[in-house]
Structures are given as C-alpha cells and as structure tokens.
Amino acid sequence: MGILSWIAFGLIAGIIAKWIMPGKDPGGFIITTLIGIAGAFVGGWLGSITGVGGSVGSFSIGSFITAIVGAVVLLALYRAIRK
Incomplete structure (x- = not known):
C-alpha cells in the first residue's frame, strides 16, 4: 500500500505544485x-532518510508536505532544464 499512497500523494502534490508555481x-x-x-x-x-516525512505509506501532514516540497523542487528543475 505504500507505493499507492505515494502515487496518490504525488497526484495531489503535482496539482498543488502547479498552483504554487503557476505558469x-x-x-x-x-x-x-x-x-x-x-x-x-x-x-x-529523502524524508524517510532524514526522519522528517514519516514512513512511506503513512498518511501524516509531514509526509504530505514532504511530497509537495519534492514536487515543487522537481517542477522547478524541470522548468530550468526545459528553458
């Protein structure tokens, strides 16, 4: 169930990342x-390694924020590479 949770987090995190970084x-x-x-x-x-985001597959605010931050960082890198 852990991977499915992160896919669901990722879907929502991608939408929120797009909202945070419009364009x-x-x-x-x-x-x-x-x-x-x-x-x-x-x-x-990275959150599980550093102990910030909780364990993979557990729903917590920390893991959700970690997913959003990861999505924002990758979106920024993608934009920088594509330009």
Missing part, C-alpha cells in the same frame, strides 16, 4: 502530474 509548463497538466508523483517519491525517500 506555462512545457508539458502541460500530464507532465506536471507525473513530476508531482516523482517528487512525492523523491521527497518521501
């Missing part, structure tokens, strides 16, 4: 959502 993205909504899912995985992995 025209080169990939549109689908790419933003995939970046959100990848950001949730990266953020969850």
Whole structure:
C-alpha cells in the first residue's frame, strides 16, 4: 500500500505544485502530474532518510508536505532544464 499512497500523494502534490508555481509548463497538466508523483517519491525517500516525512505509506501532514516540497523542487528543475 505504500507505493499507492505515494502515487496518490504525488497526484495531489503535482496539482498543488502547479498552483504554487503557476505558469506555462512545457508539458502541460500530464507532465506536471507525473513530476508531482516523482517528487512525492523523491521527497518521501529523502524524508524517510532524514526522519522528517514519516514512513512511506503513512498518511501524516509531514509526509504530505514532504511530497509537495519534492514536487515543487522537481517542477522547478524541470522548468530550468526545459528553458
């Protein structure tokens, strides 16, 4: 269930990341959502290593914020690379 939780977190995190960083993205909504899912995985992995985000698959505010931060960081990197 852990991976499915992070996919759901990533979907929501991608939408929130797009809301936090509005603008025209080169990939549109689908790419933003995939970046959100990848950001949730990266953020969850880093959060579990540092102890900030809680364990993967557990729903907590810390893990949700970690997923959003990961999505925002990957979206910013994607925009920087694509420009």
